[in-house]
Amino acid sequence: MVSVIVFLAAHLSGDPALLIAPPGADEADLKEIRQRFGLDKPLPIQYFNFIRKGLKGDLGESILYGLPVSEIVIGHLPATFLLIGAAKFISLGIGLVAGVLAARRRGGWLDNLVRWFSLAGLSMPNFWIALLLILVFSVQLRVLPTGGYGSVAHLLMPAFSLGWYFSAGYTRLTYSSLLQVLNSEYIKLARVKGLPEISIVGKHAFKNAIIPVVTLAGMNLVVMISGAVAVETVFAWPGLGQLMYIGAVNRDFNVVQAVVLFVSILMVMMNLLVDILYAYLDPRIRYQ
Amino acid sequence: MNRLVFFLGQAWDILKRVPKAPLLILFILVASALFANLLAPHDPEIGDPRQRLLPPFWEERGRMQYLLGTDTMGRDILSRLIYGSRISLLVAFAAVIFAACIGTTIGICAGFIGGWADQIIMRFVDAWLSIPTVMFGILMAVIMGPGVFNIVIIMSLVFWTRYARITRGETLSLKTRDFVHLATIAGCGRWRIMRKHILPNVMSSVITLASLQIGIVVVVEASLTFLGVGVPPPKPAWGLMLSEGRGGLIAGYWWLVVFPGVAIALLVMSFNVIGDWLRLYLDPHYRNLE
Numbered sequence: 329m330v331s332v333i334v335f336l337a338a339h340l341s342g343d344p345a346l347l348i349a350p351p352g353a354d355e356a357d358l359k360e361i362r363q364r365f366g367l368d369k370p371l372p373i374q375y376f377n378f379i380r381k382g383l384k385g386d387l388g389e390s391i392l393y394g395l396p397v398s399e400i401v402i403g404h405l406p407a408t409f410l411l412i413g414a415a416k417f418i419s420l421g422i423g424l425v426a427g428v429l430a431a432r433r434r435g436g437w438l439d440n441l442v443r444w445f446s447l448a449g450l451s452m453p454n455f456w457i458a459l460l461l462i463l464v465f466s467v468q469l470r471v472l473p474t475g476g477y478g479s480v481a482h483l484l485m486p487a488f489s490l491g492w493y494f495s496a497g498y499t500r501l502t503y504s505s506l507l508q509v510l511n512s513e514y515i516k517l518a519r520v521k522g523l524p525e526i527s528i529v530g531k532h533a534f535k536n537a538i539i540p541v542v543t544l545a546g547m548n549l550v551v552m553i554s555g556a557v558a559v560e561t562v563f564a565w566p567g568l569g570q571l572m573y574i575g576a577v578n579r580d581f582n583v584v585q586a587v588v589l590f591v592s593i594l595m596v597m598m599n600l601l602v603d604i605l606y607a608y609l610d611p612r613i614r615y616q
Numbered sequence: 617m618n619r620l621v622f623f624l625g626q627a628w629d630i631l632k633r634v635p636k637a638p639l640l641i642l643f644i645l646v647a648s649a650l651f652a653n654l655l656a657p658h659d660p661e662i663g664d665p666r667q668r669l670l671p672p673f674w675e676e677r678g679r680m681q682y683l684l685g686t687d688t689m690g691r692d693i694l695s696r697l698i699y700g701s702r703i704s705l706l707v708a709f710a711a712v713i714f715a716a717c718i719g720t721t722i723g724i725c726a727g728f729i730g731g732w733a734d735q736i737i738m739r740f741v742d743a744w745l746s747i748p749t750v751m752f753g754i755l756m757a758v759i760m761g762p763g764v765f766n767i768v769i770i771m772s773l774v775f776w777t778r779y780a781r782i783t784r785g786e787t788l789s790l791k792t793r794d795f796v797h798l799a800t801i802a803g804c805g806r807w808r809i810m811r812k813h814i815l816p817n818v819m820s821s822v823i824t825l826a827s828l829q830i831g832i833v834v835v836v837e838a839s840l841t842f843l844g845v846g847v848p849p850p851k852p853a854w855g856l857m858l859s860e861g862r863g864g865l866i867a868g869y870w871w872l873v874v875f876p877g878v879a880i881a882l883l884v885m886s887f888n889v890i891g892d893w894l895r896l897y898l899d900p901h902y903r904n905l906e
Contacts, residue, residue, distance in 0.1 A: 451885035453835045455842055456858060456877035463870055474866065554748030558839045562862070572751060576758050576845050588747060588755045595746045 390583050392575070397586040400571065407477060408567030411560070412552045414487035415494070420545055422491070423498025424538075430499070431506040432529065442503075446496035455558035458489040462562070475564035486563045490556055494548055498541055506537040546602035550595040635893055638886030645883055649702040656695035657681070660852040663690030669864070672871050685871040687857070688864060693871060696852035697879050703764060703853045704883060708833045711771030712826045718772060719779025720822055724810050726780065727787025738784065744777045749832075750839055757845035767846050771833055782825055783818045790814055820898045827891035831884040838880050854880050 390397050430442040465472040465485060476482050509515065510533055518528045553568060560569035568587050575583035631639075648655055658681075668690045671678045678685065684693040726737040756770040790796060791814070799809050840846035841855030849856055854876040861872025 447885060447888065448881070450888055451831065452877065452881045453838050453842075453855075453884075455839065456873075456880065459858065459862060459865060459873045459877065462865055463873065467866060467868055467870075551748055554751045557750050557754065558842055561843060572754060573843055576754050576843065579758065581758060584755055584758050588751045591751055592747045595748060599746070 390575075390580055392578050392580040392583070397582050400583065401568065401586055401590055404566060404568050404571045407565060408553055408556065408560075408569065410483065411486055411490065411556060411565060411567055412549065414483050415490040415552060415556075416545065416549065417491075418487050419491035419493075419495035420498055420541075422495035424502050424541065426495070426499045427502025427541075428506060428529065428534070431503045431510070434507075442499060446499045449492040449494075449496040452492075453558070454489050454493055454555060455562050457492060458485065458559050458562040461485045461489055475562070477564075477566050482563075482565075486556075486559050486565050489562075490552060490559050493555070494552065497544060497548070501541050501544055502537060505540050506533060509533045509537045542605065543602055546598060546605060550591060550598045553591050553594070630897070633897065635889055638889040641882050641886040642890070645701045645879075645886075646705060648698045649705045652699045652702050656692075656698045657683075658692035658695040660691065660696045660699040661850045663687070663692075665690050669869055671869075684875050687860065687872055691852075693857075693875055696857060697854070697875060699852040700854045700857065700876070700879065701883075703847055703851065704834055704837065704880070707764065707767055707771065707837050707847075708830050708887075710768045711775065711833050711837075712830050714768065714772035715775040715829075716779050716822055716826050719776035719781075720783045720815070720818065722776070723780035723783030724787050724814055724818065727784040728791055728806065728810050728814065730788075734784070737780075741777045741780050745781070749774055749836060753836055753840050754843065754845055757840055762845060762848040764847055764851070767837055767840065770840075771837060774836070775829060775833065778825060778829070779822060782821050786818045786821060787814055790817055824891070824895045824898050827887070827894045829891075831887035831891065834880065834884050834887065 389395065390400055393400055426442045426445065430439040433439055461472075462474050462485065466474040472481055472485055506529075510529075515528060515533055518532050523532075556565075556567065557569035557572055559565070560567045561573045564570065568591070572584055572587045574580070575587070652660075663686065667679075667682065667686050669688060670682050670686045672685045673680050673683050675685075682692050682694070684697070686692055687696070722737060722741075726734045752774050753770055756773060757766070760766045760770060796809060796813055799813050804812070837846060838853075838855035838858070841853045842859045844859065847853035847856055849860075857876040858873060861869065861876070864872050
């Protein structure tokens with residue numbers, strides 16, 4: 329985890345003064361900036377300072393907002409979590425249903441439809457889906473707002489455009505893992521016992537088939553935050569992605585860096601959590 | 617000579633079986649990238665101010681000279697799409713090749729040398745992998761500034777780690793195999809073994825990974841460009857066309873947004889289908905799984 333920070337700190341060595349400085353600053357300005365942010369010190373000391381402050385939650389100030397970066401990041405969290413949660417719900421819903429349906433009717437028209445739907449989701453950039461949704465639902469049909477934050481109507485389009493891509497992965501995984509489980513001995517036993525089909529698939533097979541899907545869903549949770557940057561920008565959704573976009577456009581380096589750092593740490597923690605959850609779902613896996 | 621014939625034979629064999637529709641799309645896009653200056657009916661960067669915001673030819677105000685309409689600056693959409701394929705394909709191929717080279721070299725070295733060097737390199741790779749793709753790209757783009765060449769560098773820096781992980785894993789198992797031991801006994805040096813004995817054996821996974829990744833590279837490049845930190849205007853990049861067309865969306869200028877997106881989706885889709893197919897083709901093991 330520390331190495332993530334090492335790497336990020338290493339990148340500070342470019343010449344951050346140039347990034348912080350407003351365009352057109354001369355050499356004297358640069359020198360002053362270097363002194364103010366401690367950039368004239370040797371790199372190891374800079375790195376040490378960075379870690380020391382970072383551990384205390386101090387990641388510097390935003391040039392644009394004039395507030396501590398950590399405060400701004402925390403302020404943007406609720407919107408991001410709401411969007412990610414909704415997108416996760418939609419993508420898992422689509423993925424599980426589509427995967428089970430396609431696996432039950434292998435080679436049928438439904439299977440083909442599901443296959444095309446996932447391929448489309450994987451191939452279309454999410455911000456383009458977002459633009460198309462705006463075109464259809466806001467411009468043509470005038471039923472949903474083009475952007476903003478607040479109600480369920482505001483949430484629908486961003487969550488769907490973000491979720492579609494991820495639903496493809498869940499569909500495929502549900503599909504293949506359900507097929508694998510359905511071929512196993514204990515399902516054959518359930519069949520021999522004369523259990524109804526719905527109970528076999530829904531209760532016995534589904535529970536085991538869902539394990540890899542849960543893993544992927546957990547790992548994806550943080551990937552989604554990163555993928556949401558463009559979607560949040562399109563819909564003016566006040567989350568981390570939009571914060572990062574505004575930071576990037578205005579060369580507010582501290583903000584951009586803090587968001588990346590924060591999300592990376594979240595990613596590491598998430599992977600750990602998935603491992604624990606994995607062991608809980610599958611009693612055969614136990615870590616010493 | 618014999619090797620060339622063998623190679624061509626293999627290439628033909630692959631070409632015979634690859635799914636045809638995505639191959640055709642890819643062929644058209646590559647051709648339009650190569651012959652953009654012959655195919656494009658208008659200049660992609662200089663527009664005609666009198667012909668602003670014309671719709672595609674089948675609509676009421678549309679004109680045959682501007683098949684897919686014009687944008688806010690009177691530039692021909694079709695020409696911009698054709699020139700745009702150049703940027704997308706160039707960035708995608710260059711970035712994937714760079715990333716594969718960096719990643720494979722580091723992965724093979726880490727796996728083969730082993731010990732603490734391996735540990736350090738792989739921890740570093742793990743840390744690198746835990747930084748989310750798009751955000752990492754934006755961070756790098758903010759540091760390096762916009763430009764086509766910079767985007768290629770950024771993309772390869774973002775994507776090389778996956779190659780390192782895969783090749784390192786394979787090298788670990790390959791180096792315990794008999795042919796590597798025999799090569800050592802025969803007096804081969806480390807570098808020679810890595811180059812002549814390990815590298816050819818990891819190539820198929822590298823190619824598979826590259827073919828699966830290239831679609832993602834196109835999407836990430838389009839995202840960065842869309843967000844204004846990738847390819848700078850007035851270049852006709854597809855992501856840029858989307859971000860420029862965004863403003864006209866509410867007014868109903870749908871063609872500004874639909875066509876570039878279709879181009880991206882078609883390109884990525886054909887990459888994905890071919891990549892998926894290649895994965896099965898190169899690894900017969902998978903055939904039984906699906």
